[in-house]
Amino acid sequence: MDELNSTWDYESYSPVVAETGACSTIDINKFGKAFLPPFYSVIFIISILGNGVVLLVLYKFEKLNSVTNIFLINLVASNLIFSFTLPFQAVYHSGEWVFGEALCKAVHGAYYLGFYSSILFLTLMTFDRYLAVVHSMVANRQRRGCYASCLSLAIWFVSFLASLEYFVHFTVEEYPMAGLVCEDQGEEHWLMFSFxxxxxxxxxxPLAVFVYCYMRITLTVMATRMAGKHRTIRLVFVIVLMFFVFWSPYNIVLMIDEFKVEEDCGSSLPYVRYIASNLARLYFCISPVLYTFLGRKFQNHARGVLASHFSCLASRLSISSSSRSLA
Structure with a gap:
């Protein structure tokens, strides 16, 4: 009967006490308790390893003060900030919040800071790639380290403002049935604003920026005699497709949930929302890996790292000579 009195706030993943007369949440609570802790643990491990490899490749093979790499390092930092909150979430969803109120605010604030900044850095990198390809003459004069550093600071500032409400509104409450709960205590107008x-x-x-920029990049590449342009177009298509496939379902489910007229206790929407939201978070944890290692240059760098550390693999790893292309 205890489980009948609790449900989940799917937006913040915080257990909250359900209102009287709400649908039974036994199944969805069991699903979340079984699914989220191991899933967050796996995402954390994948993110640390993947982002660590990206940093290693950048450090060994790339100029760290180039525009693209400054953006990429900031994207990795965003993903690591987000990822380091996942062990706390894994422990939380296996029981109750045991880390105190200060960490309740810090963990959830950092969670959204990393999450929001990852999205904005991906958007910024997309726009920067558009400038480099479509407006190369102007971009080559203006794309400098100072330009990249100032834009990165602006992204962090906007992301901090967007996540500030979570640093302020999250607090620990104790419920007879659910125990210690770290939850968003913001008023209804703040919840609507967040949505x-x-x-x-x-x-x-971001979706509009992605579609417009990559459409223009594709048209520009098709109009040139650039070697390997079909590979470049495939890379562009994969990046846009993955963003749409991983990120759109969660937002579509959010809108359906927000504007539905009445609650359907037999609906599978809570399960869909669980899965869609965590797929979105998986994408933003590993986005630097997807963004870089789809390109041939970074694939070659990664092969070089593996060959230098594992001599038995050297003969099996071929390094392409065409590593200077966009793809």
């Missing part, structure tokens, strides 16, 4: 902020600023805006 539209995510949909507009962190979904529709």
């Amino acid at each position: 539209y902020k995510q949909i507009v600023l962190f979904f529709l805006f």
Whole structure:
């Protein structure tokens, strides 16, 4: 009977006490308790390893003060900030919040800081790639380290402002049935503001930038005699497709949930939302890996790292000579 009195706030993944007369949440609570801790643990391990490899490759083979690499290092930092909150979430969803109120605020604030900054850095890198390909003459004069550093600082500032409410509103409450709960105590207008902020600023805006920029990149590449242009177009297509496939379902489910007229106790929507939201978080944890190692240059660098550390693999790893292309 204890489980009948608790449910989940799927947006913040915090257990909350359900209102009287709400649908039974036994099954969804069991699903979340079984699914989230191991899933967060796996995401954490994959993210640390993947982002660590990206940093290693950048350090060994790339100029760290180039525009693209400054953005990429900041993207990795965003993903690591997000990833380091996942062990706390894994422990939390296996029981109750045992880390105190200060960490309740810090963990959830950092969770959204990393999450939001990852989206904005991916958007910025997309726009920068568009400038480098479509407006190369102008971009080559203006794309300098100072330009990249100032834009990165602006992204961090916007992301901090967007996540500030979570640093402030999250607090620990104790419930007879659910125990210690780290939850968002913001008022209803703040919750509505958070919903539209995510949909507009962190979904529709990035999606529009992605589609427009990569359409222009594709048209520009097709109009040139660039070697390997078909590989470049495939790379562009994969990046846009993965962003849409991983990030769109969660936001679509959010909108359906927000505007539904009445609650359907037999609906599978909570399960869909669980899966879609965590797939989105998986994408942003490993996005630097996807963004870099789809390209041939970084594939060659990674092969070089493996060959230098594991001599038995050297004969099996071929390094392409065409590593200077966009792809």
